[in-house]
Amino acid sequence: MNKFAFIDRLIEDIDRASLRRQLVRVDSAQGTVIKTGGSEKALFCSNNYLNIAEDRLVKDAVIKTVNQYGYGSAASRLISGTSTLHVELEKTFANFLNKEAAILLPSGWTANEALLRTLPQKGDIVLIDKLDHASIIDAVRQGQAEFHTYRRDRLDRLEKYLADTRYERKWIVTESVFSMDGDSADIRELVRLKEKYDAILIVDEAHGFGCLGQNGKGLAEQAGVLDAVDIIVVPLGKAVAANGGIVASKQNVIDYLVNRARAFIYTTASSAVNCAAVLAGLEIIRDQPERRKRLHANTIYLRQKLQQMGLDTGPGSTHIVPVIIGQTRDALRVSKELFERGYFVSAIRPPTVPEGTARLRISLQSNHTTEQIDGLIKSLQGVL
Numbered sequence: 039m040n041k042f043a044f045i046d047r048l049i050e051d052i053d054r055a056s057l058r059r060q061l062v063r064v065d066s067a068q069g070t071v072i073k074t075g076g077s078e079k080a081l082f083c084s085n086n087y088l089n090i091a092e093d094r095l096v097k098d099a100v101i102k103t104v105n106q107y108g109y110g111s112a113a114s115r116l117i118s119g120t121s122t123l124h125v126e127l128e129k130t131f132a133n134f135l136n137k138e139a140a141i142l143l144p145s146g147w148t149a150n151e152a153l154l155r156t157l158p159q160k161g162d163i164v165l166i167d168k169l170d171h172a173s174i175i176d177a178v179r180q181g182q183a184e185f186h187t188y189r190r191d192r193l194d195r196l197e198k199y200l201a202d203t204r205y206e207r208k209w210i211v212t213e214s215v216f217s218m219d220g221d222s223a224d225i226r227e228l229v230r231l232k233e234k235y236d237a238i239l240i241v242d243e244a245h246g247f248g249c250l251g252q253n254g255k256g257l258a259e260q261a262g263v264l265d266a267v268d269i270i271v272v273p274l275g276k277a278v279a280a281n282g283g284i285v286a287s288k289q290n291v292i293d294y295l296v297n298r299a300r301a302f303i304y305t306t307a308s309s310a311v312n313c314a315a316v317l318a319g320l321e322i323i324r325d326q327p328e329r330r331k332r333l334h335a336n337t338i339y340l341r342q343k344l345q346q347m348g349l350d351t352g353p354g355s356t357h358i359v360p361v362i363i364g365q366t367r368d369a370l371r372v373s374k375e376l377f378e379r380g381y382f383v384s385a386i387r388p389p390t391v392p393e394g395t396a397r398l399r400i401s402l403q404s405n406h407t408t409e410q411i412d413g414l415i416k417s418l419q420g421v422l
């Protein structure tokens with residue numbers, strides 16, 4: 039008897055709803071163009087926003103470090119897995135974000151898990167944006183505190199929860215730039231509310247870090263409220279183009295996570311080589327603001343063109359540009375036809391986005407040329 043026949047049926051259900059996901063194999067480095075299945079595609083769906091993934095500085099740092107440290111860390115951080123580079127990286131991030139301390143976790147997912155499963159206590163309330171990332175949702179579900187979602191266009195509802203005096207502590211958790219919509223949190227208003235109600239504000243800068251703010255520190259820097267954010271999370275797989283997740287805050291917050299966060303304690307430390315890549319990426323972010331400027335110029339250019347075509351790109355203004363199509367089947371068709379024409383733009387479907395809002399998620403890079411963007415637009419005109 040096939041014990042896994044039930045899985046075939048579950049997969050058939052996924053197929054029927056046009057929700058089957060497929061892996062696309064990439065045979066080259068990440069850049070504005072990739073090789074896949076024997077042909078080249080212009081890449082418009084990666085989070086390598088500043089083209090750090092393929093940068094010479096990063097490659098050199100990695101080669102040097104692998105020669106010095108080897109690759110594997112071979113232990114968790116609290117056993118023998120903490121290298122000089124982990125310590126340097128954490129200090130560097132704490133300084134850069136103007137926080138007392140920082141800690142590195144193996145991914146952005148585990149950073150949110152460590153933070154949100156560990157810090158909020160029974161008797162607290164955690165308020166998360168309805169469209170916060172799955173790592174935030176899953177973490178608060180597993181934590182001890184009560185949690186509720188709020189809509190960012192209805193902050194009056196958030197305020198109702200904040201005004202409720204039954205809770206010991208109140209936490210607000212938001213992404214800075216929303217990964218599937220490309221719009222931004224009203225971070226100044228969140229700061230105002232958290233100050234009014236003495237709440238704790240956590241901002242996940244996954245898609246803002248490196249790209250926004252004069253020094254690339256993210257949306258909080260751009261909005262002039264960096265110091266008012268109590269805890270900053272920086273997933274390092276996006277603009278920094280490496281792996282890991284930083285949590286930066288007060289020293290005692292970090293000390294407590296080191297002692298109690300299961301996602302930190304019971305996992306192998308990321309390699310020193312990865313730390314070297316992160317440090318090199320951060321150096322580029324700090325020293326090469328022109329990459330942010332080019333990304334910004336590309337964003338304005340693409341958004342204007344899409345709007346001239348009458349397409350729905352949502353309310354955002356960032357380098358993540360959604361083109362809302364509606365039905366899953368249609369979004370998949372458009373994505374497939376773009377791929378055949380040489381443009382790799384993934385379709386995002388429910389449950390990642392709400393039903394009826396399947397979309398293309400175009401993400402820009404600073405090295406995209408006007409010709410590449412024009413080519414994408416022309417192909418979109420051809421397939422829509």
Ligand SMILES: Cc1ncc(COP(=O)(O)O)c(C=O)c1O
Pocket residue numbers: 145146147148150171173213217242244245273274275281282283
């Ligand atoms: C807002 C946000 N937070 C956290 C994560 C998870 O980060 P990582 O990919 O490093 O696990 C992501 C990744 O998609 C994200 O978009």
